[in-house]
Amino acid sequence: MIEWINDHGMLAAIFALAGLSVAFGALLGYAGERFRVEGDPLVERIDALLPQTQCGQCGYPGCKPYAEAISGGDAINKCPPGGDATIAALADLLGREASPLDGEAQDAPRVAYIREDECIGCTKCIQACPVDAILGAAKHMHTVIADECTGCDLCLDPCPVDCIDMIARDDAIDAWQPPLPAGPGHRPAAQLIVSDRAHTPREATHG
Amino acid sequence: MAKAFDFPGGIHPPARKTRSTRHPIATAALPKRVVLPLGQHIGQPAEPCVAVGDRVATGTLIARAQGLISADVHASISGEIIAIESRRVPHPGGLSETCIVIEGDGIRDDWERLPALDWRHTDDATLHARLTASGVVGLGGAGFPTQVKARVRERHAIDTLVINAAECEPYISADDMTLREHAADVLEGARLMAHLSGAERIIIGIEDDKPDAAAALKAAIKAGNRDSLEITLKAFPARYPSGGEKQLIKRLLNREVPSRGLPADVGVLCHNPGTLRAALQAVRDGRPMVSRIVTLTGEALARPGNVEARLGTPMTELLDAAGLDEASLARLVMGGPMMGMELAHLDLPLVKSSNCLIAASTIELPAPPVEQPCIRCGACEEACPASLLPQQLYWFAKSQEHDKAELFNLFDCIECGACSFVCPSHIPLVDYYRAAKSDIRARAFEAQKAEHAKHRFEFRQARLAREAAEKDARRQARTQASRRPKAESAKAASKEPPTTSQTSSAASSPSANDADLKSLRIAHAAAKAAVRKAEKVLTRVSQSGGGQGQAQNADEIQDLEVQLATARENLAAIEARMAAAKEAAAEATSDSSMDTDRERAE
Numbered sequence: 001m002i003e004w005i006n007d008h009g010m011l012a013a014i015f016a017l018a019g020l021s022v023a024f025g026a027l028l029g030y031a032g033e034r035f036r037v038e039g040d041p042l043v044e045r046i047d048a049l050l051p052q053t054q055c056g057q058c059g060y061p062g063c064k065p066y067a068e069a070i071s072g073g074d075a076i077n078k079c080p081p082g083g084d085a086t087i088a089a090l091a092d093l094l095g096r097e098a099s100p101l102d103g104e105a106q107d108a109p110r111v112a113y114i115r116e117d118e119c120i121g122c123t124k125c126i127q128a129c130p131v132d133a134i135l136g137a138a139k140h141m142h143t144v145i146a147d148e149c150t151g152c153d154l155c156l157d158p159c160p161v162d163c164i165d166m167i168a169r170d171d172a173i174d175a176w177q178p179p180l181p182a183g184p185g186h187r188p189a190a191q192l193i194v195s196d197r198a199h200t201p202r203e204a205t206h207g
Numbered sequence: 208m209a210k211a212f213d214f215p216g217g218i219h220p221p222a223r224k225t226r227s228t229r230h231p232i233a234t235a236a237l238p239k240r241v242v243l244p245l246g247q248h249i250g251q252p253a254e255p256c257v258a259v260g261d262r263v264a265t266g267t268l269i270a271r272a273q274g275l276i277s278a279d280v281h282a283s284i285s286g287e288i289i290a291i292e293s294r295r296v297p298h299p300g301g302l303s304e305t306c307i308v309i310e311g312d313g314i315r316d317d318w319e320r321l322p323a324l325d326w327r328h329t330d331d332a333t334l335h336a337r338l339t340a341s342g343v344v345g346l347g348g349a350g351f352p353t354q355v356k357a358r359v360r361e362r363h364a365i366d367t368l369v370i371n372a373a374e375c376e377p378y379i380s381a382d383d384m385t386l387r388e389h390a391a392d393v394l395e396g397a398r399l400m401a402h403l404s405g406a407e408r409i410i411i412g413i414e415d416d417k418p419d420a421a422a423a424l425k426a427a428i429k430a431g432n433r434d435s436l437e438i439t440l441k442a443f444p445a446r447y448p449s450g451g452e453k454q455l456i457k458r459l460l461n462r463e464v465p466s467r468g469l470p471a472d473v474g475v476l477c478h479n480p481g482t483l484r485a486a487l488q489a490v491r492d493g494r495p496m497v498s499r500i501v502t503l504t505g506e507a508l509a510r511p512g513n514v515e516a517r518l519g520t521p522m523t524e525l526l527d528a529a530g531l532d533e534a535s536l537a538r539l540v541m542g543g544p545m546m547g548m549e550l551a552h553l554d555l556p557l558v559k560s561s562n563c564l565i566a567a568s569t570i571e572l573p574a575p576p577v578e579q580p581c582i583r584c585g586a587c588e589e590a591c592p593a594s595l596l597p598q599q600l601y602w603f604a605k606s607q608e609h610d611k612a613e614l615f616n617l618f619d620c621i622e623c624g625a626c627s628f629v630c631p632s633h634i635p636l637v638d639y640y641r642a643a644k645s646d647i648r649a650r651a652f653e654a655q656k657a658e659h660a661k662h663r664f665e666f667r668q669a670r671l672a673r674e675a676a677e678k679d680a681r682r683q684a685r686t687q688a689s690r691r692p693k694a695e696s697a698k699a700a701s702k703e704p705p706t707t708s709q710t711s712s713a714a715s716s717p718s719a720n721d722a723d724l725k726s727l728r729i730a731h732a733a734a735k736a737a738v739r740k741a742e743k744v745l746t747r748v749s750q751s752g753g754g755q756g757q758a759q760n761a762d763e764i765q766d767l768e769v770q771l772a773t774a775r776e777n778l779a780a781i782e783a784r785m786a787a788a789k790e791a792a793a794e795a796t797s798d799s800s801m802d803t804d805r806e807r808a809e
Contacts, residue, residue: 052657054664062664131663150660176300177649180642181635183605184580188635 053081054130055152110151110166118163125155214454216592217446227504227511241519242556244296248350250276264319278352279342283497283517286311299548321493341489342496347479350560357403363471368406372413373450376543379563384513386420390427396483408437414445448623503529505566507536537569545624579632587626597626604643666773673780680787727785734778741771
């Protein structure tokens, strides 16, 4: 064996490399079968970036179908609730050019509100709600579970008596965020209350 | 460098405390009208349980705690509820919140107290219930509900209770005065909380610039030690921010609270003296939290000092009583000058977390100078008591690189303001960190909400699929039931061609049906596994619940329940489809045998 290898160096090398490629090819093929991932992992990652309002403004029935469409090559700028932040995140993930939003940007987060004395109990909005956030029964007044409402507008059109309004979310005090300071050259917005330069002679900064 | 039993960094701002400690604590005049916000604590705002027009006495419950981290609100004067509406509250953004407004009876002050309890002879459950019913929250400024803190032993073993009497922030002297005058009550409250948390010793941490309070504490320790509980008093040189929980624990016990952790993680519980006194009053006297001691100070006041004032008292009344000179008032600050917030209005109510009001003149607290570019001097790094890198955090916060800021432990910043204080460029560093923190939190919350909406959407899809499958199965069963007699009649006629009303599945060949059944069986097994997995996760999470993460935990459990329901719906849908397919398969075989019969007959 050793002698043969010594005599036919070239052939031995070819056989060795061919053997290795067959072995690793088989290993890779097996691993590909064994650890196959069902579904498209990219769709999941795209779906995670979408705002999950399930509003259908992109032309697809929900965020997941739109994620599938994006992964299939559709434009990334069809999500008004997500706005520019979502487009930027998608462009980042997919390595595509960020394009301006197709449609009107949505301002403040909103929530559906049913004027309850006008509701006739037709259950049409309940069927339209993508996240089961409307409560009620036939011929009984319906109401919106505000915490679960994604503000998608889908219940507005089916309502035969137009008793549903979209109102601004009433969580101003929870949603308040301290503003980022304007930067060098500006006077801080009064948050900085004391600094050691302003009034007293400088004291030791160490103990 | 940090020595053992000391924390790194820190600063020495001018203390300016003596101005408000010259006179004993006064009692503020009973206000004619109080405004009580529903969210005076950390966590969910309380829910009103009274209506406009109701008569209330001092101490009547007017709003109930909602959710796990929340606190009750009680009427602080006797009178009539005249409004439940949105009013301006002390808030850094100057926002409004729902408040209950009570018009007082004038000079009358009727009380509604809870029955008095002797905590040494009362079981823990009753004491917990009493703390909950009294609306006691931390009085140091953060306003964390005390009853939640008292239950901490359910999750953590506590060995030491620390009384945080450091009061390191300039101007504030409310704790100092509380200790001078009510040291015995504070100690008794500490014994009560130590009893509830299972702590074996009490350590009092106090800065050495409060000799009177330290002397009062020493006397009280000597006088009242009936238990075996070991009480020690440790005085240390004043340095800001030694009153920060984590810094105080490091200084007293040389224990370091882990990153993003709580003092309870190292077996310590910290309480403010005022809170301990309020907890004792709630238990011993049955007195709900209706007042607090607040420091009124600043150069714009003629008679600075500490007053015990009813909650909801308009700040104007308190300041006017202390001799406010509006002409020289430049800034009104609630809390200390380092961590407090500037208030834009004077007509705000006193809340549970207002420990100090500073009516400052332009000379003592001038307007902040213009921010200059960072010169990378590193002074902030030397001052940081949490050993962070403020300069790095500043760059990341400014450019909104939140993931990097988190990597540099932004959330371990205690927002003490030492870095802003020493910054030679007057950069409001803490403002940057606050903005970044709140943005990160808001984004995480949005992501969590989106995830929840997604799960509810999936649940709905699964439910619709299950309903469709069940409907399909029923329809198929009906057609087959109606087809059987027809088929028999067709067999009798035998010349007629096979009926055209066959459903597609029944018409397909038996082998196709088998493949269909096989894939359905696989899907069935997968759906079953998904249900089991969802059940397992749900039990694990619900068992690990409790403590201070409870509110978040409840949301998580709710979300997991939706996921479990989705898995169950999927399983039900597949079962319905499988039942239908099985029936179709059985029908098809009998059909095919029938067909062969027919062919033979032909």
